[in-house]
Structures are given as C-alpha cells and as structure tokens.
Amino acid sequence: MTQLTLVIGNKNYSSWSLRAWLALKQFGLPFKEICIPLYTPDYSAKVHQYSPSGKVPVLLHDGLTVWDSLAICEYLAETFPNLPYWPEDKTARTFARSISAEMHSGFQNLRQNMPMNCRTKYPGKGLVSGVQADIDRITSIWRESRQKFGSGGDFLLGNFTIADAMFAPVAIRFVAYDVQLDAASRNYVETVLSLSVMQEWITAAKSETEVLSQYEF
Numbered sequence: 285m286t287q288l289t290l291v292i293g294n295k296n297y298s299s300w301s302l303r304a305w306l307a308l309k310q311f312g313l314p315f316k317e318i319c320i321p322l323y324t325p326d327y328s329a330k331v332h333q334y335s336p337s338g339k340v341p342v343l344l345h346d347g348l349t350v351w352d353s354l355a356i357c358e359y360l361a362e363t364f365p366n367l368p369y370w371p372e373d374k375t376a377r378t379f380a381r382s383i384s385a386e387m388h389s390g391f392q393n394l395r396q397n398m399p400m401n402c403r404t405k406y407p408g409k410g411l412v413s414g415v416q417a418d419i420d421r422i423t424s425i426w427r428e429s430r431q432k433f434g435s436g437g438d439f440l441l442g443n444f445t446i447a448d449a450m451f452a453p454v455a456i457r458f459v460a461y462d463v464q465l466d467a468a469s470r471n472y473v474e475t476v477l478s479l480s481v482m483q484e485w486i487t488a489a490k491s492e493t494e495v496l497s498q499y500e501f
C-alpha cells in the first residue's frame with residue numbers, strides 16, 4: 285500500500301485533526317503522522333507546505349493532497365471500499381452522511397465556547413447563549429441515531445463509522461465541561477472515550493506542553 289501521511293495539529297486542541305486521525309486509526313490503516321503545533325510563528329509557513337487551505341488536517345497519499353476532515357474521511361471510504369467507513373444500508377448511510385455533514389458545518393456556538401481540551405477540566409464553563417441549543421441538537425441526533433440504526437453495536441450506526449469520528453471531539457468536550465446529559469448520551473460518550481485509540485490520543489495530548497491561551501479559561 286502506498287504510504288498514507290496525515291498532517292495534524294496539537295493533539296490537545298485540534299479537534300479537526302482528531303477526526304481524520306481516528307478515521308485512519310480505528311480502521312487499522314498504517315500511516316505516518318506529521319504534527320505541526322498550531323499558531324506558532326512559523327505555523328502558517330509550515331502548514332502551507334502541505335495544505336492549500338493553511339489548515340490541518342491534511343492527508344497525503346498516492347501523489348494526492350486531501351484537506352479538510354470530511355473530505356479526508358470520504359477519500360478513505362472511497363480508497364478502501366472494503367473497510368466499513370459508512371453503513372451498508374442506504375437509509376442508515378444517508379443518515380450517517382447527513383449527521384456527519386451537520387457536525388462538520390454546524391455547532392459553532394459549542395465549538396467556539398467549549399473548545400476541545402483533553403488536558404484540563406472546566407466544569408460549567410462555556411455554557412453561554414446558544415451553546416445549550418447546540419448540545420440539545422447533538423444529543424437528539426445521538427438518541428435518534430442509536431434508536432433507529434444502532435442495534436448492531438454501541439456506536440451511532442451500530443459499528444464505528446465516520447459519523448463517530450466526526451462526533452468524537454464532542455465526547456471529550458462534554459466531559460471536560462461536565463455537560464449534563466441524558467443516560468443514552470452519557471453511555472455514548474463512555475463508548476467513544478473507552479476506545480483504545482481515543483485513549484491513545486488523549487494520553488499523547490496530555491503529554492504535550494504547548495499552551496494556547498485562546499483555548500483555556
């Protein structure tokens with residue numbers, strides 16, 4: 285197999301990087317990792333060596349450059365059709381794609397006010413106007429997905445799919461900010477966080493030393 289290379293940011297803060305990293309790791313694809321710490325003076329120059337958008341994550345494979353987390357996930361699904369990146373059933377797949385896109389394009393209030401931080405706990409912080417509405421929509425998506433399509437396993441569509449990779453950073457946020465959740469959502473958060481690859485990411489994040497004050501309270 286041609287080498288896969290994933291360019292990511294700090295594991296402690298870069299939620300978009302986590303999504304693409306999980307999509308590779310959880311499906312057992314070997315890849316080389318290049319980490320560029322975010323917002324250092326030479327960050328922009330370094331990341332532009334790989335990414336036309338100047339953002340991480342970026343996947344390099346077979347002479348191709350794929351940037352943006354969802355495009356990377358779709359590229360992996362297309363390139364490795366034998367891996368169950370999306371559910372086989374069309375109805376479930378359509379739902380999975382829709383909620384993945386909704387996560388990718390939405391929830392700005394939650395993303396801005398409860399930035400991902402694997403290292404620190406900020407219980408009760410960030411719950412400003414608009415954030416609870418994002419939390420309510422996310423937990424409603426999770427409940428609906430589990431109820432309609434989740435009978436084959438503990439993830440949103442039963443088995444782990446791209447949809448779980450897209451929502452995984454939210455699980456870290458909900459624990460970090462001690463967000464009050466219904467039982468089904470709490471179970472789902474536990475399922476995601478107990479994945480060994482999630483623990484691997486969180487352990488690596490905790491060993492990082494860079495502190496980005498804009499993501500701390």
Ligand SMILES: N[C@@H](CCC(=O)N[C@@H](CS)C(=O)NCC(=O)O)C(=O)O
Pocket residue numbers: 293297298299300301322338339340341351352353354388
């Ligand atoms: N929509 C993009 C968002 C990527 C993104 O915003 N990445 C952040 C790090 S988590 C970044 O590189 N920021 C650098 C910048 O905005 O200059 C994706 O899904 O990959």
